[in-house]
Amino acid sequence: MYGRILVALDGSPPGERIVPWVRLLARGSGSVVRLLTVCRPVREPIMARGRAVAYVDQLEDRARGHALAYLQGLAARLQEDGIPAAVEVRFGDPVETILTVARDSAVDLIAMGTRGTRGLGRVLSPSVTRAILTRAPLPVLVARLRGQRAA
Amino acid sequence: MQVKTLMKTSLVTIDPTATLAQARELMAAEGVRELPVVRDARLVGMLTDRDMRAAAASTLPPLARYEHPPLLDRMAVAEVMTQDIVTAGPDTPVREAACLLSGLGGSSLPVVDDGLFLGLVSTRELLGVLAGVLDHRRPAGFSHILIPIDGSPAGADALAAGVALARQHGSEMTMLHVLVPFGRYAVAELVPAALLTELVAARKAGACRLLRKEMPPLEGLRIGLEAVEDDPVQGIVRVAARIDAQLIVMARRSRARSLVEAVVRAAPCPVLLVDSGKEPPDARA
Numbered sequence: 183m184y185g186r187i188l189v190a191l192d193g194s195p196p197g198e199r200i201v202p203w204v205r206l207l208a209r210g211s212g213s214v215v216r217l218l219t220v221c222r223p224v225r226e227p228i229m230a231r232g233r234a235v236a237y238v239d240q241l242e243d244r245a246r247g248h249a250l251a252y253l254q255g256l257a258a259r260l261q262e263d264g265i266p267a268a269v270e271v272r273f274g275d276p277v278e279t280i281l282t283v284a285r286d287s288a289v290d291l292i293a294m295g296t297r298g299t300r301g302l303g304r305v306l307s308p309s310v311t312r313a314i315l316t317r318a319p320l321p322v323l324v325a326r327l328r329g330q331r332a333a
Numbered sequence: 334m335q336v337k338t339l340m341k342t343s344l345v346t347i348d349p350t351a352t353l354a355q356a357r358e359l360m361a362a363e364g365v366r367e368l369p370v371v372r373d374a375r376l377v378g379m380l381t382d383r384d385m386r387a388a389a390a391s392t393l394p395p396l397a398r399y400e401h402p403p404l405l406d407r408m409a410v411a412e413v414m415t416q417d418i419v420t421a422g423p424d425t426p427v428r429e430a431a432c433l434l435s436g437l438g439g440s441s442l443p444v445v446d447d448g449l450f451l452g453l454v455s456t457r458e459l460l461g462v463l464a465g466v467l468d469h470r471r472p473a474g475f476s477h478i479l480i481p482i483d484g485s486p487a488g489a490d491a492l493a494a495g496v497a498l499a500r501q502h503g504s505e506m507t508m509l510h511v512l513v514p515f516g517r518y519a520v521a522e523l524v525p526a527a528l529l530t531e532l533v534a535a536r537k538a539g540a541c542r543l544l545r546k547e548m549p550p551l552e553g554l555r556i557g558l559e560a561v562e563d564d565p566v567q568g569i570v571r572v573a574a575r576i577d578a579q580l581i582v583m584a585r586r587s588r589a590r591s592l593v594e595a596v597v598r599a600a601p602c603p604v605l606l607v608d609s610g611k612e613p614p615d616a617r618a
Binding site for chain 2: 183200203206207211296311312315316319320321322323324325326
């Protein structure tokens with residue numbers, strides 16, 4: 183039913199909660215999944231004693247590397263279930279980037295959690311989700327799933 | 334799920350001719366309380382902590398107590414182990430393994446294939462499965478979909494999406510209409526009690542008529558209709574929890590945005606928000 187699904191992730195366990203549901207939706211329907219993480223853009227190099235120790239592009243490369251590794255792990259598990267999965271890492275404003283990727287990849291559904299951690303410059307927050315819900319011209323699958331279930 | 338996916342295979346085992354002293358050391362080194370007793374790759378028994386303690390109980394007189402431990406230590410595992418053990422095959426469903434284990438009162442179920450020892454399934458592995466089942470993070474399937482209905486055109490689009498999904502996944506569907514409790518309206522105070530019950534009943538009947546009108550052709554779908562009196566958000570959330578829905582399908586409308594957001598926040602399952610072709614998305618973020 184939803185042939186192309188875009189999953190917005192931020193590298194945190196709460197953000198990841200949507201993935202099993204995407205697997206359910208996609209499995210056996212021939213759906214293709216794109217996993218996307220939007221990293222906060224790096225603005226400044228890391229300075230130590232007046233010298234730049236790590237430059238912006240180095241920091242971005244490192245963030246991209248981590249994010250890719252994380253996404254590829256998830257993609258591999260989806261592929262084991264017979265679901266084609268692509269990964270993408272972008273830098274920029276989360277809402278604009280998610281909407282842009284959704285449009286450019288002609289997806290039928292955006293899937294995301296509503297809560298993430300703010301570490302490592304990745305942001306998936308209730309406000310991002312709310313903005314996507316309001317502005318995306320396509321269906322959105324949202325998982326809040328308070329994980330505080332004692333388990 | 335079958336036992337072979339769950340069992341632990343890289344396990345320490347012990348030979349039946351080993352001594353209890355060796356067994357005790359092995360258990361301590363590995364941090365386990367039972368050892369499968371294996372000869373020529375075949376399971377011949379299980380040696381548990383409990384068996385060892387049972388062997389140690391004795392009525393020897395106090396003076397002989399100094400001779401006792403060395404005697405014990407030299408006993409062979411074969412003399413103390415339990416031989417009559419319940420086992421499972423590799424293809425045994427996990428549910429059956431759980432029943433077997435709970436009947437045994439022990440903590441591990443050996444898995445054998447035609448006598449050959451393959452591994453152990455313990456309560457720990459089963460607890461992991463139980464945690465997954467209890468935790469909605471690992472859904473088994475979209476077995477029940479909840480679709481709130483309010484009679485609006487946008488709601489009809491959500492219903493269409495829900496129906497399509499239900500057909501695709503073979504899910505049961507519940508169409509729900511939530512009525513604001515009449516008592517919430519100030520005018521309710523002015524209504525005489527006898528008339529009040531009639532009014533409430535009439536509202537419910539109206540809700541049922543609405544649901545039946547919106548109901549899609551069955552064609553093999555299992556559809557339940559529910560009309561409840563409750564807060565708009567809590568009504569949806571409570572019914573979702575009661576029927577154990579794996580998905581709520583709603584229309585995403587800019588007017589009812591706070592309702593939608595509140596449901597997403599409180600729902601016990603994911604919410605699919607469907608576009609209505611009749612209302613353009615709100616351009617304001």
